Amino acid sequence: MEGHEEERVCGKWRVACGLNSYNLRDVFTWRLLKTIIMGQVLSLLICGTAVSCQYLADAKVETPMLQSFLNYVLLLLVYTTILCTRKGDRNLLQILKTKWWKYLVMGLADVEANYAVVKAYQFTTLTSIQLLDCFVIPVLMVLSWFFLKTRYRLLHFVAVTVCLFGVGAMVGADILAERDQGSTSHVVLGDGLVLLSAALYAVSNVCQEHTVKNLTRVEFLGMMGLFGTLISGIQLAVLETRAVAAITWNCHISMLFAVYALCMFALYSFMPVVVEMTSATAVNLSLLTADLFSLFCGIFLFHYTFSPLYIISFVVITVGFVMFNALPSYSALPESISSEDDPAEAFADLTAESPSDRLLSAGKDSQGAETLTAVAAL
Numbered sequence: 001m002e003g004h005e006e007e008r009v010c011g012k013w014r015v016a017c018g019l020n021s022y023n024l025r026d027v028f029t030w031r032l033l034k035t036i037i038m039g040q041v042l043s044l045l046i047c048g049t050a051v052s053c054q055y056l057a058d059a060k061v062e063t064p065m066l067q068s069f070l071n072y073v074l075l076l077l078v079y080t081t082i083l084c085t086r087k088g089d090r091n092l093l094q095i096l097k098t099k100w101w102k103y104l105v106m107g108l109a110d111v112e113a114n115y116a117v118v119k120a121y122q123f124t125t126l127t128s129i130q131l132l133d134c135f136v137i138p139v140l141m142v143l144s145w146f147f148l149k150t151r152y153r154l155l156h157f158v159a160v161t162v163c164l165f166g167v168g169a170m171v172g173a174d175i176l177a178e179r180d181q182g183s184t185s186h187v188v189l190g191d192g193l194v195l196l197s198a199a200l201y202a203v204s205n206v207c208q209e210h211t212v213k214n215l216t217r218v219e220f221l222g223m224m225g226l227f228g229t230l231i232s233g234i235q236l237a238v239l240e241t242r243a244v245a246a247i248t249w250n251c252h253i254s255m256l257f258a259v260y261a262l263c264m265f266a267l268y269s270f271m272p273v274v275v276e277m278t279s280a281t282a283v284n285l286s287l288l289t290a291d292l293f294s295l296f297c298g299i300f301l302f303h304y305t306f307s308p309l310y311i312i313s314f315v316v317i318t319v320g321f322v323m324f325n326a327l328p329s330y331s332a333l334p335e336s337i338s339s340e341d342d343p344a345e346a347f348a349d350l351t352a353e354s355p356s357d358r359l360l361s362a363g364k365d366s367q368g369a370e371t372l373t374a375v376a377a378l
Contacts, residue, residue, distance in 0.1 A: 031277070035325050036318070038274045039286025045270070047293035048263035051301065052256045053118075059256070061247055064118035065240050068111065069232040070257065071264035075225025078269075083222040092226075095219065106207040107227030113200035115235070116193045124190025132191055134167055134288070136198035136205075140281050143206045150279065150329050162320030163285050166313045170292060173309035205280035208272060217272040224268070282325055288317045 056062070083092040095103075120129055137160055144150040211220040236244070247253065274283050292314050299306050 032322065032325055035274070035278055035282070036286070036321065038270070038277075039283065039321065040289065042267060042271060042274060042283065043287055043290040043293050045263045045267040046287060046290035047297060049260050049267070050290070050294040051297050052260040052263070054298075054301075056253070056256050056260070059253060061253060061256075063240050063243050063247070064115060065232055065236045066244055067257065067260050067264075068114050069229065069236050070261035071268065072111075072225055072228030072232050074261060074265040075221055075268060076229045078225070078265075079218055079222035080225045082218055090216070090219065092222070095223065102207075103223035104227050106204060106211075107224055107231055109200045109207070110204040110224065111228055111231045111235070113197045113204060116197035116200065120190045120193035120197065122190070124187045124194065129190075129194050131167065131171055132194040133198055134164055135195055136201045137164075137281065137284055139199050139202040140205055140284060143202055144209070144279070144281060144329075147206055148210060150281075152329055153327055155327055156324055156329065159320045159323035160281075160285065162323060163288055163317050164320075166316035166320060167288055169309050169313035169316060170295075173295075173307035173313065201284075205275075205284065209275050209280040212272040212276045217276065220272055221268060278325060279329055281329075282321070285317075285321050285324055288321075289314055292317075 053067070056067075080092065083090070083095065086092070088094070117129070117133065141150075141152065141160070145152075208220055271283060274286075292310055295310055
């Protein structure tokens with residue numbers, strides 16, 4: 001009897017985690033391997049932007065809005081031009097007539113998120129930024145829950161916790177290595193900017209996931225290029241005119257700007273592909289390793305002190321990312337109980353099946369969306 005009860009408890013735990021119908025062959029698939037590889041490519045691109053920013057800072061060039069502006073201009077020249085050549089409802093003019101304000105909000109959130117996190121380095125420490133920047137993940141999960149109707153299993157929350165432990169190991173390595181933590185003036189302002197940036201990134205990423213999964217990647221990138229160029233151009237003229245005029249242009253400085261802009265352009269172009277395969281939450285988990293790649297580059301380029309905790313942190317974050325992607329996320333089923341149903345029968349249906357069991361798989365393949373119903377009875 002005791003063995004039977006233990007089996008029931010284990011069975012319920014496996015159902016809650018979503019593992020009841022999975023084995024290792026189901027989990028470790030070629031799709032998962034591609035997801036891991038592409039996620040790390042994104043992290044390497046972010047590492048490229050970080051290294052180029054560090055060299056620009058060493059050269060006394062601090063123009064974050066100019067750097068963002070160059071990226072948005074590249075998106076404008078490539079993807080917005082493609083939208084202009086389209087015909088029918090997917091043409092640029094038709095999109096602007098029906099959804100211009102939505103893309104304006106999305107572009108504003110993205111531009112200000114980039115600016116806020118760079119500005120935070122002037123006021124708070126690197127450790128605070130690394131820790132608080134992780135705030136984007138819970139905010140993104142909450143927004144996805146309400147607006148994208150995404151539902152997570154227990155294993156997804158465990159995976160996020162594991163990834164955050166990996167970030168903690170990375171921060172601990174920084175402290176033990178006594179790395180330069182940057183400015184500590186107006187710490188509260190700096191921390192607030194990081195939290196604001198994380199929230200805005202979450203808004204932008206939710207909009208991105210909705211657009212690429214329901215419309216097209218070209219539409220998302222084209223509208224981001226259009227409104228991002230407009231918004232960042234205005235801020236550039238208002239905030240950084242003197243800083244840009246003070247730059248001593250030479251081949252070295254120009255190359256650093258070019259490397260930054262190309263890495264950001266590749267990041268923005270490639271990220272929707274990974275988001276379409278997985279989710280915005282999964283992509284942000286993979287990006288947690290970007291700081292580690294930057295640290296590894298810093299060991300060779302800027303003579304940072306190496307710590308074994310960096311390796312441990314990378315392994316822990318990768319394990320958490322694999323756990324998160326081992327199971328698909330789900331979308332909640334629409335309510336099927338109408339006001340004309342018998343209340344007694346409706347109550348019986350609700351008590352017989354918990355809300356967490358009425359889930360609908362929201363996975364998509366590269367050519368369309370095929371919805372799979374997954375009911376797990378306890």
